[in-house]
Amino acid sequence: MGIVNLTPHPVYVYPLDTPDRIEPGSVAPLCVIEPSAAHRPARLGQTVVCDDDLGLGFPVESVAFGSGFDGVTSLPPEVEGTFYFVSLVVGLAAADRRDLLVSHDTVRNMEGSIIGTRKFARPFRG
Numbered sequence: 001m002g003i004v005n006l007t008p009h010p011v012y013v014y015p016l017d018t019p020d021r022i023e024p025g026s027v028a029p030l031c032v033i034e035p036s037a038a039h040r041p042a043r044l045g046q047t048v049v050c051d052d053d054l055g056l057g058f059p060v061e062s063v064a065f066g067s068g069f070d071g072v073t074s075l076p077p078e079v080e081g082t083f084y085f086v087s088l089v090v091g092l093a094a095a096d097r098r099d100l101l102v103s104h105d106t107v108r109n110m111e112g113s114i115i116g117t118r119k120f121a122r123p124f125r126g
Contacts, residue, residue, distance in 0.1 A: 003101065005033045005085045006042040006074070012116030014107050021108045024115055033085060040074040042090045066093035085120070095125035 005011055011033040018027050035041070049062040066072065072094045076084065083101050086094075091102040104121035106114045 001081050001083065003033055003083045003085055004036045004039065004076075006036060006039055006076075006090075007085060007087055008035055008041045010034050011085055011103070012107070014116050014118050016118050018107050018116075018118055021110055021112070022115075024109055027107075029116060039076055042075045042084070042086045043073045044087075044089045044093050045071050045073050065089075088123075091121075091123040095123040098122065 012029040013031050013033065014022075014027055014029050044066050046066075047064045049064055051059060051061050054060045066089075072090050075086070075090070075094060075097075078097065078099045083099050085101045085103075088102045091100045094100060100123060101120040102123060103114070103117040105117060105119040107116040107118060109115050
């Protein structure tokens with residue numbers, strides 16, 4: 001079994017006992033899953049339906065995301081024994097796939113930015 005990273009950044013997998021916030025480099029990751037060189041990142045398709053400022057003084061677009069419009073782009077076909085790590089929005093849009101993994105139990109740096117994960121989840125639509 002293997003994991004193919006379909007995001008544009010490395011995925012750092014930390015031990016389960018890693019604190020929620022750490023200084024980068026203070027805890028060694030269990031592994032690092034580099035972005036796939038053989039695949040483009042999977043993205044959620046989007047179609048701009050219309051523009052308006054809603055009286056707010058700045059542009060607001062009405063956007064149709066995912067299924068029924070552009071769907072998910074660059075998602076390879078299922079391959080036995082292979083899981084694909086994707087962003088949460090891609091995983092939710094393609095929850096019918098059983099081969100997708102998303103970050104589930106995140107680790108953040110001291111400023112609050114996500115720098116890794118302790119667990120993965122498989123999006124599920126019941």
